[in-house]
């Protein structure tokens with residue numbers, strides 16, 4: 001069966017001032033894939049996602065989502081997207097119920113459907129008791145669960161997740177990984193950006209490494225292993241980004257902390 005291409009980027013370039021952040025990103029993403037989108041700090045991962053979501057504009061190249069250039073219809077395609085940003089502003093004074101039903105209704109759900117779904121998802125994620133509490137009283141992990149739930153309420157076809165497990169405890173991470181696997185099995189596509197290499201290694205059906213504004217590696221974890229001498233994704237990341245100074249830098253850092261010179 002031919003795999004459906006859901007996201008295509010052709011020669012995507014983006015600059016801020018005279019700084020070229022994306023230098024020609026070419027990518028094809030297929031339905032049901034869990035893409036682990038990794039790269040060093042500042043490589044341009046969030047920028048790529050913000051361009052796809054229409055949060056950032058003024059780029060060269062093309063982005064097609066579900067077969068349509070996003071410039072042709074900049075609103076409608078967003079109904080099919082779920083997004084967990086790395087840093088999110090939530091309305092702290094609202095309760096979980098108020099926030100989630102508000103988001104659900106923005107996406108076109110009725111109040112009843114949004115409330116029913118939100119409560120069930122909060123319960124399943126172990127935060128049902130906080131459903132009617134103000135978000136300002138939530139712990140970091142509880143807020144993260146709220147964000148995750150708000151991203152899927154409208155049953156999107158593609159999910160963009162930026163460090164989604166920030167603050168989640170080990171049990172919740174296991175639940176979350178299972179949710180992603182099940183969603184992908186249902187044909188949802190997941191674009192997962194994170195620095196937690198062992199999780200990316202385990203959940204991704206395909207890993208894309210962005211380095212210096214370009215795709216530097218693209219393949220399954222096994223394929224990346226086969227073309228690199230290192231074993232874990234963390235070590236492959238070091239190798240592909242040409243970095244081997246962690247010990248030296250760590251030693252110098254501690255020396256400075258202790259009052260010595262470099």
Ligand SMILES: Nc1ncnc2c1ncn2[C@@H]1O[C@H](COP(=O)(O)OP(=O)(O)OP(=O)(O)O)[C@@H](O)[C@H]1O
Nearest residue numbers: 016017021039040041042043044045046047048195
């Ligand atoms: N609004 C902006 N104005 C100017 N420069 C920006 C802006 N947004 C991002 N940049 C720059 O673009 C580069 C890429 O940033 P981006 O946030 O996409 O990186 P990233 O790969 O997501 O990094 P991280 O892993 O640290 O989250 C950085 O050098 C950043 O300073």
